[in-house]
Amino acid sequence: MSTAYDAERQVAVAAVRRACVLTSSVFNKLVRNETLTKDDKSPVTVGDFSAQALVNTMLGRAFPDDPIVGEEDSADLRDPSGAALRDRVVALANEALTAPLEAHEKAEWGIGGRALTADELLAAIDRGNHAGGRTGRMWTLDPIDGTKGFLRGEQYAVCLALVVDARVELGVIGCPNLPADPAQPGGARGCIFVAVRGQGAHQLPLADPLGAAPPRRLAIPAFGADPLNLLESVEKAHAKLSFNERVAQILGVTRAPTRMDSQAKYCALARGDGGVYLRMPTGTGYREKIWDHAPGSVLVEEAGGVITDSRGEPLDFGLGRTLGENFGVVAAGKEVHSRVLGAIKRAKEEEAQGQ
Ligand SMILES: Nc1ncnc2c1ncn2[C@@H]1O[C@H](COP(=O)(O)O)[C@@H](OP(=O)(O)O)[C@H]1O
Ligand SMILES: [Mg+2]
Ligand SMILES: [Mg+2]
Numbered sequence: 001m002s003t004a005y006d007a008e009r010q011v012a013v014a015a016v017r018r019a020c021v022l023t024s025s026v027f028n029k030l031v032r033n034e035t036l037t038k039d040d041k042s043p044v045t046v047g048d049f050s051a052q053a054l055v056n057t058m059l060g061r062a063f064p065d066d067p068i069v070g071e072e073d074s075a076d077l078r079d080p081s082g083a084a085l086r087d088r089v090v091a092l093a094n095e096a097l098t099a100p101l102e103a104h105e106k107a108e109w110g111i112g113g114r115a116l117t118a119d120e121l122l123a124a125i126d127r128g129n130h131a132g133g134r135t136g137r138m139w140t141l142d143p144i145d146g147t148k149g150f151l152r153g154e155q156y157a158v159c160l161a162l163v164v165d166a167r168v169e170l171g172v173i174g175c176p177n178l179p180a181d182p183a184q185p186g187g188a189r190g191c192i193f194v195a196v197r198g199q200g201a202h203q204l205p206l207a208d209p210l211g212a213a214p215p216r217r218l219a220i221p222a223f224g225a226d227p228l229n230l231l232e233s234v235e236k237a238h239a240k241l242s243f244n245e246r247v248a249q250i251l252g253v254t255r256a257p258t259r260m261d262s263q264a265k266y267c268a269l270a271r272g273d274g275g276v277y278l279r280m281p282t283g284t285g286y287r288e289k290i291w292d293h294a295p296g297s298v299l300v301e302e303a304g305g306v307i308t309d310s311r312g313e314p315l316d317f318g319l320g321r322t323l324g325e326n327f328g329v330v331a332a333g334k335e336v337h338s339r340v341l342g343a344i345k346r347a348k349e350e351e352a353q354g355q
């Protein structure tokens with residue numbers, strides 16, 4: 001039986017799996033000077049560029065009319081000073097594109113065949129330059145979310161979502177370093193999380209995502225994990241962690257927070273491993289990017305949870321490349337989510353009173 005977005009799900013899972021294989025092999029080979037610092041001071045590696053080239057090539061072949069909002073662009077690789085980096089990106093992207101087809105893959109997605117030229121791959125990266133918007137179909141891609149975690153050898157995720165008329169319909173998150181079973185942190189690693197609106201949230205094994213093993217259906221307990229704890233960024237510059245601490249106190253949370261890079265936090269939440277995703281702005285005027293939350297948001301909702309900004313407003317994926325005026329992000333099981341909004345309100349009032 002075919003269901004809505006079947007073809008999109010298959011291509012997205014295949015693209016994310018290939019990008020996970022690519023980025024983990026890049027990590028093992030990464031040499032100094034293969035990382036650049038972007039204008040906003042954040043890092044980008046040959047892994048980010050080549051994964052975006054790979055995924056955009058596959059999307060471009062499978063869905064040629066769909067625009068893509070991707071995090072990276074090719075400007076630094078086109079600059080004469082970026083020649084060595086560009087050559088590495090071309091080699092890595094081609095290695096990933098030409099790898100033999102798996103049982104779940106099709107040649108018409110642009111894989112398993114000929115290598116592409118540097119121009120074709122740079123153009124594929126720049127397919128991600130779409131401005132976003134409120135109507136029609138678009139994909140949003142974060143080729144490596146949590147680049148800082150990636151560089152530390154910790155958590156990162158390949159994140160892809162299909163947005164239709166500003167609503168996220170499909171989300172796929174690949175987590176090469178996440179334990180398959182949270183109860184066995186030293187056990188097998190590598191999972192893909194998939195959510196299709198109206199069809200639930202599932203965890204698949206990265207090694208054989210569409211193989212014989214049945215996908216594991218995910219559900220967030222309405223009252224959160226027991227004991228409850230917070231899922232938050234590792235990077236202090238990305239979220240106001242002191243505010244989280246106060247919210248945790250108000251909620252009576254005694255368990256230490258789980259600090260983890262990337263949308264792996266949404267995956268942990270979706271499988272009931274941790275209770276509350278909380279990301280409060282640091283006050284620098286930074287606007288959250290749609291690719292940092294789109295797949296995570298549909299995963300949380302399809303697992304039965306609720307996701308809003310810190311004031312309880314829905315996240316708006318129709319404003320362009322950013323979430324615009326949305327202020328912070330809160331995701332949790334249904335009951336606990338409303339308690340968290342209350343605790344945030346109280347912590348803000350205390351702040352305003354200078355306590
Ligand atoms: N000042 C800031 N506030 C909030 N998020 C920020 C930020 N600066 C960068 N980020 C985003 O935080 C993401 C990582 O989130 P987390 O802290 O949950 O791991 C980064 O994704 P990339 O690593 O893809 O660039 C980046 O987009
Ligand atoms: Mg980045
Ligand atoms: Mg990101």
Ligand SMILES: [Mg+2]
Nearest residue numbers: 071142144145
């Ligand atoms: Mg990224």
